Amino acid sequence: MSTGLPLSIAEAARQIAAKRLSPVELAGMSLAAAESRNPTLHAFIRLTPDLARAQAKAAEARQMAGDLKGPLDGIPVGHKDIYETAGIPTTAHSRILEDHVPTRDAAAVRDWAAAGTVTIGKTATHEFAWGGPSFDLPWPPARNPWNPAHFTGGSSTGSAAALAAGIVLGATGSDTGGSIRGPAGLCGLAGIKPTYGLCSRAGVLPLAHSLDTAGPLAWTVEDCALLLQAMAGHDPADPSSADRPAPDLLTGLNDGLRGLRIGIVRHFHETDLKASPAVRAGVDHMAEVLRAEGAEIREVTLPPLAEFHAAGWLILMSEAHAVHEPWLRSRFRDYGEILRERLALAALVTAADYLQAQRRRRQLCQQVAAAMADLDLLLTAAQPAEAPRIEDVPKFASLETPGLTIPFNLTGQPALTVCTGFGAGGLPVGAQLIGRPFEDAMVLRAGHAFERATNWRARRAGA
Amino acid sequence: MPEPLPEVLFDAMMARAGIQLTPEERASVHRASRHLAAALERLRPQPDVALEPATIFQAARP
Numbered sequence: 001m002s003t004g005l006p007l008s009i010a011e012a013a014r015q016i017a018a019k020r021l022s023p024v025e026l027a028g029m030s031l032a033a034a035e036s037r038n039p040t041l042h043a044f045i046r047l048t049p050d051l052a053r054a055q056a057k058a059a060e061a062r063q064m065a066g067d068l069k070g071p072l073d074g075i076p077v078g079h080k081d082i083y084e085t086a087g088i089p090t091t092a093h094s095r096i097l098e099d100h101v102p103t104r105d106a107a108a109v110r111d112w113a114a115a116g117t118v119t120i121g122k123t124a125t126h127e128f129a130w131g132g133p134s135f136d137l138p139w140p141p142a143r144n145p146w147n148p149a150h151f152t153g154g155s156s157t158g159s160a161a162a163l164a165a166g167i168v169l170g171a172t173g174s175d176t177g178g179s180i181r182g183p184a185g186l187c188g189l190a191g192i193k194p195t196y197g198l199c200s201r202a203g204v205l206p207l208a209h210s211l212d213t214a215g216p217l218a219w220t221v222e223d224c225a226l227l228l229q230a231m232a233g234h235d236p237a238d239p240s241s242a243d244r245p246a247p248d249l250l251t252g253l254n255d256g257l258r259g260l261r262i263g264i265v266r267h268f269h270e271t272d273l274k275a276s277p278a279v280r281a282g283v284d285h286m287a288e289v290l291r292a293e294g295a296e297i298r299e300v301t302l303p304p305l306a307e308f309h310a311a312g313w314l315i316l317m318s319e320a321h322a323v324h325e326p327w328l329r330s331r332f333r334d335y336g337e338i339l340r341e342r343l344a345l346a347a348l349v350t351a352a353d354y355l356q357a358q359r360r361r362r363q364l365c366q367q368v369a370a371a372m373a374d375l376d377l378l379l380t381a382a383q384p385a386e387a388p389r390i391e392d393v394p395k396f397a398s399l400e401t402p403g404l405t406i407p408f409n410l411t412g413q414p415a416l417t418v419c420t421g422f423g424a425g426g427l428p429v430g431a432q433l434i435g436r437p438f439e440d441a442m443v444l445r446a447g448h449a450f451e452r453a454t455n456w457r458a459r460r461a462g463a
Numbered sequence: 464m465p466e467p468l469p470e471v472l473f474d475a476m477m478a479r480a481g482i483q484l485t486p487e488e489r490a491s492v493h494r495a496s497r498h499l500a501a502a503l504e505r506l507r508p509q510p511d512v513a514l515e516p517a518t519i520f521q522a523a524r525p
Contacts, residue, residue, distance in 0.1 A: 310503075344477065362516060431511055
């Protein structure tokens with residue numbers, strides 16, 4: 001039986017507003033669940049019980065005074081350990097930053113705290129959001145709550161594990177090639193990579209500047225919308241931040257799908273990459289549900305997945321090498337084996353290679369925009385199969401097989417992973433919904449409609 | 464799948480980056496360089512010499 005929290009953020013918020021749920025008691029349940037589950041799952045590399053209790057007490061005082069800040073007030077969350085937290089170590093799960101104690105909060109940490117969230121701790125990540133799963137770092141890798149012998153997906157590993165185990169109700173992630181959507185898919189969650197530029201990355205340790213996005217993971221799409229609303233908006237501290245008003249992600253969430261045109265990118269998961277039968281069935285199932293909800297479903301063809309993969313990984317590797325170059329020269333042996341070797345490989349990418357990839361990226365962006373000229377959303381798989389056993393993940397996994405998520409890091413579009421069922425091994429599978437840039441609200445609307453029309457949110461890991 | 468990068472080139476680029484690999488690491492990374500070669504093969508033929516890179520990426524602006 002699960003020791004986790006059996007609630008979504010939306011439900012918890014309703015109970016807190018009605019004074020049927022105490023933020024202090026909720027934080028206590030979350031911390032107890034963390035103490036109970038973390039020795040197996042390694043979702044957190046550091047718990048912050050004193051901070052959590054203080055924040056929960058303040059939330060409860062607001063509750064009693066009838067002065068709640070909104071639906072996130074009193075909600076327990078985790079922050080990926082590449083999000084800087086003032087006075088709390090932020091390590092990127094690496095020996096390199098083992099003693100790094102920031103003096104500021106990352107923008108999203110600050111924004112969520114201002115909305116009343118309760119920080120339970122810092123969650124595990126692949127080393128610097130790229131190297132993992134690794135067994136030679138100061139902290140072990142997170143494990144999948146649906147089966148702890150299996151991988152969570154990466155790199156937002158601990159955030160996904162903590163959510164799937166019901167330890168927290170929301171968590172930050174980052175997505176450079178799929179690091180929100182991959183773990184969300186493999187752990188049966190919702191996770192959105194927002195439009196590039198929608199959310200500030202100030203205070204988030206970088207992997208690849210032109211691909212990095214900050215975003216939330218949660219149990220439901222509605223919860224993702226609540227969390228994303230609190231972190232979206234212009235921030236001059238992030239040079240990539242779009243100077244435009246924050247969108248309203250909540251008002252139209254229940255508007256339904258009538259009239260929406262959705263294109264299935266079937267070749268991505270059926271021919272370019274042969275996804276498992278459960279994954280393919282999940283995409284078809286989602287298409288049928290969306291059609292029944294009023295959407296028009298069409299087939300659409302994009303450039304081959306391998307084209308996105310080639311450009312995306314050359315850009316990611318080159319930019320990551322630029323970030324890590326000083327440490328590669330001075331502290332190479334302090335990286336774990338996986339990141340050490342991936343960064344060494346990245347050093348083979350030349351400036352000309354990088355620019356060729358950026359040239360191809362421009363073409364790919366134009367081609368996707370043209371393909372979506374009369375479409376509102378795209379639909380494709382989020383993952384090739386259920387989560388593998390954790391020890392079976394190859395050292396260069398992301399390079400060996402074209403990824404289904406990196407195309408939309410290249411194009412900067414909003415992309416949401418939603419659970420579409422379970423595979424033969426009992427582990428979750430998921431699909432992605434992709435929108436036009438800055439139409440994150442529409443992506444969330446469609447994902448929410450799917451979740452409301454299906455029963456996949458009733459099944460919890462360990463239940 | 465293409466061959467890994469030529470060994471002379473590989474060693475020169477590691478030296479240029481200031482990276483010192485053990486023999487086991489060198490073998491592993493060199494073997495993986497075939498994935499890099501495959502990606503480069505896909506990108507090198509550029510149909511339009513005037514094509515600008517997305518050097519400063521902007522998804523969209525208002």
